[in-house]
Amino acid sequence: MKIVRTVAELRSELAGCTRTAFVPTMGNLHAGHQSLLHIAAGAGSPVVASIFVNPLQFGPNEDFSRYPRTFDADCDKLRSAGTDLLFAPGVEDLYPVEQRFRVSTPNGLGDILEGEFRPGFFEGVATVVLKLFNCVQPACAVFGRKDYQQLMVVRQMVEQFNLPMSILAGETLRESDGLAMSSRNGYLSAAERAEAPALQAALRTLTDQALAIIGDAGLDAAQRLHRLAQAERAAAHGLRARGWVPDYLCLRRRSDLQAPQATDLQPGALVALAAAKLGATRLIDNLEC
Numbered sequence: 001m002k003i004v005r006t007v008a009e010l011r012s013e014l015a016g017c018t019r020t021a022f023v024p025t026m027g028n029l030h031a032g033h034q035s036l037l038h039i040a041a042g043a044g045s046p047v048v049a050s051i052f053v054n055p056l057q058f059g060p061n062e063d064f065s066r067y068p069r070t071f072d073a074d075c076d077k078l079r080s081a082g083t084d085l086l087f088a089p090g091v092e093d094l095y096p097v098e099q100r101f102r103v104s105t106p107n108g109l110g111d112i113l114e115g116e117f118r119p120g121f122f123e124g125v126a127t128v129v130l131k132l133f134n135c136v137q138p139a140c141a142v143f144g145r146k147d148y149q150q151l152m153v154v155r156q157m158v159e160q161f162n163l164p165m166s167i168l169a170g171e172t173l174r175e176s177d178g179l180a181m182s183s184r185n186g187y188l189s190a191a192e193r194a195e196a197p198a199l200q201a202a203l204r205t206l207t208d209q210a211l212a213i214i215g216d217a218g219l220d221a222a223q224r225l226h227r228l229a230q231a232e233r234a235a236a237h238g239l240r241a242r243g244w245v246p247d248y249l250c251l252r253r254r255s256d257l258q259a260p261q262a263t264d265l266q267p268g269a270l271v272a273l274a275a276a277k278l279g280a281t282r283l284i285d286n287l288e289c
Contacts, residue, residue: 001079003086007094007135010087014136019044022138024129027051028068028183029077032173036142037081039170043140046084050132052094056102057124068186087136094131103127105153112257113273114149114284117247122153129154130161138165146172146180148273148286149257172285174200180285187281198242199274199285202249206235206272207289210251214265221262228260239276246276254288 004010014020021044023036040047051074058064071088078086103126105115110122133141143151155167173181178200179193188196209231213224228251236249253264254271264270273286 001075001083001086003075003088005087005089005093007089010085010135013085014046014048017046018139020046020048020136020138022048022050022132022136022141023083024050024052024132024141024143025074026053026067026183027074028070028186029074030173030181030183032144032146032170032181034077034081035173036144036170037078037083039168040140040142041082043142043168044138047082048085048087048136048138049078049083050087050089050136052087052089052128052132054124054128055091056099056127057121059118059120062118063184068183087132094128094135099127101127103130103157105157109149109153109156109257112149113248113250113252114275117275122150125150126153126157130157133158133163133165140166140168142168142170144170144172146182146285148271152257178204180283182283184281184283189279192279192281195242196278196283198239198244199276199278199283200287202235202239203272203274203285203287205238206231206249206251207270207287210270210272210289211267214267221265224265225260225262239274244276244278246274247282249274249276251289 004013021040023040025033037047053067055064102123105122105126115122143154145151151169158165158167175181177197179197210228213227232250236246239246251260251270251272252258253260254269260270271286271288275282275284
């Protein structure tokens with residue numbers, strides 16, 4: 001695996017490559033990232049990964065400075081996954097001048113859920129991802145479904161800017177107890193780590209209840225929607241009773257992440273999404289239903 005730091009080096013290495021598969025990361029890699037790299041290896045060649053902790057997507061009170069930097073261990077994981085090239089720029093390499101041009105995400109997508117509780121987050125994500133795409137010029141890029149809303153933002157950006165590439169999605173990898181793999185899991189204390197699977201369990205309960213409500217022939221559409229809203233509130237209340245601080249725990253349409261309507265009351269139409277703090281650590285997860 002070759003490591004390059006500058007855009008000029010990257011473009012020199014990839015000159016003439018038309019089937020490049022790309023996996024952008026912020027480092028502190030785990031098995032979930034490696035699964036995305038395996039998808040990339042089956043979709044194109046060479047396989048390029050990036051490690052860049054993007055300051056544009058961190059708010060003033062978020063964890064940019066303490067986000068784990070584990071470069072040597074990350075390189076070992078990338079090599080074991082068959083990565084051909086690692087692009088690891090510094091902030092000054094990717095932002096040599098102040099990044100005053102930004103990618104604005106549309107209302108109703110970039111300002112809901114994560115966007116509501118992390119203002120500017122998706123603008124920062126979309127800006128750096130578009131910049132990385134312009135640097136790597138891949139034929140395809142791979143993102144994980146754990147960041148469900150981010151995946152939707154990236155897909156719509158690629159479509160609306162007519163970028164000549166495809167976006168592939170990797171399934172969420174979980175620990176044996178159901179906790180979604182995440183770099184931020186390392187922030188959890190031992191007691192918090194034991195409690196953390198409760199987030200996935202709450203989502204599982206909510207999706208099971210949603211499918212039961214949708215399939216209840218004795219309810220009309222208005223009653224079903226009312227019961228879904230009750231199930232959402234009960235799920236959030238259950239997490240709060242366990243000491244969590246939920247930002248959201250809700251059911252949304254898979255197609256656009258808007259609140260479900262009467263026409264969406266069918267299996268395969270909805271997704272349950274959650275973000276909640278456990279101690280000082282904010283975790284996110286989702287389950288389709």
